[in-house]
Amino acid sequence: MADAVELDAAGRTVRLSSPGRIFFPERGFTKLDLAQYYLSVGEGILRALRNRPTTLERYPEGVTGESFFQKRAPKNMPDWIPTAHITFPSGRTADEMCPTEVAAVVWAAQYGTLTFHPWPVRRDDVDHPDELRIDLDPQPGTDYEDAVRAAHELREVLHEYGDLRGWPKTSGGRGLHVFVPIAPRWTFTQVRRAAIAAGRELERRMPDQVTTAWWKEERGEKIFVDYNQTARDRTIASAYSVRPRPHAPVSAPLRWDEVAEARPRDFDLATMPKRFAELGDVHADMDDHAFSLEALLELASRDEHDHGLGDLPYPPEYPKMPGEPKRVQPSRAKREDG
Helix, strand or coil: CCCEEEEEECCEEEEEECCCCEEECCCCEEHHHHHHHHHHCHHHHHHHHCCCCEEEEECCCCCCCCCEEECCCCCCCCCCCCEEEEECCCCCEEEEECCCCHHHHHHHHHCCEEEEEECCCECCECCCCCEEEEEEEECCCCCHHHHHHHHHHHHHHHHHCCCCCCEEEECCCCCEEEEEEECCCCCHHHHHHHHHHHHHHHHHHCCCCEECCCCHHHCCCCEEECHHHHCCCCCCCCCCCECCCCCCEECCECCHHHCCCCCHHHCECCCHHHHHHHHCCCCCCHHHCCECCHHHHHHHHHHHHHHCCCCCCCCCCCCCCCCCCCCCCHHHHHHHHC
């Protein structure tokens, strides 16, 4: 194969070097296959990334090679790709790329980007999320089918608290993500508080199957509602992103009537283009909605006032937050107290 090829990305030419480099040895998929995949689902991936600060998960030598997360916009990034100035929990700042056309996605694929991790904000307002993202993460002993049951009950929770509508997708692994488009009126702290409230209500309804316990030693064989994925600078792989696993799975947007019958391994670099050609982006209408978090925030206030359920621990790299409980493993805390 040629040393380089030029691809037409919606009218913009993107140069792809080493197109024959094998990125997924188990399936034989090349860098060119990756780039062509993103062209085939261009409208969908762009809908998920448009104007969002985006971290790139890069595997320059393919899925079996070294990898890293690139938060700061690369110095060689073309000037036609805009950026947003964001602030991390540490107080440090950076400019991150914000795709506005599919050519930006293909350009990132040229540099070995498999997975795109967009912030839940747009570049014109980087401090107020416009998506509530709920990550249903199967713990050891559970699987996708358990996440499905939790997702359907979560759908009911969202409906009851604010008539919210969620759009489900596979994580690309065993879990499910449910995204709710919201008005950009609330801070990261408030959106996280709403996610905790939704998770706790789901936990009350499915106590043997769902947990919000941050510490792994307390979770058991349950679906973990990872509320910290709504904290500032924590991101979830975008819809249509390729995940770094040997069989090249992708995070697949689903309709609710597909969730129970879907199987994560059915959606990959080879099968998703066919699905997209037939159905288009099944989440295309997300941007037509902007729901309110008021009912979930009221639930959070009731949980705190009536049941003493306040904040939950933040990830370890975060500064201590106001109202946060002790950030120490329960078994360790017992030893220290003893």
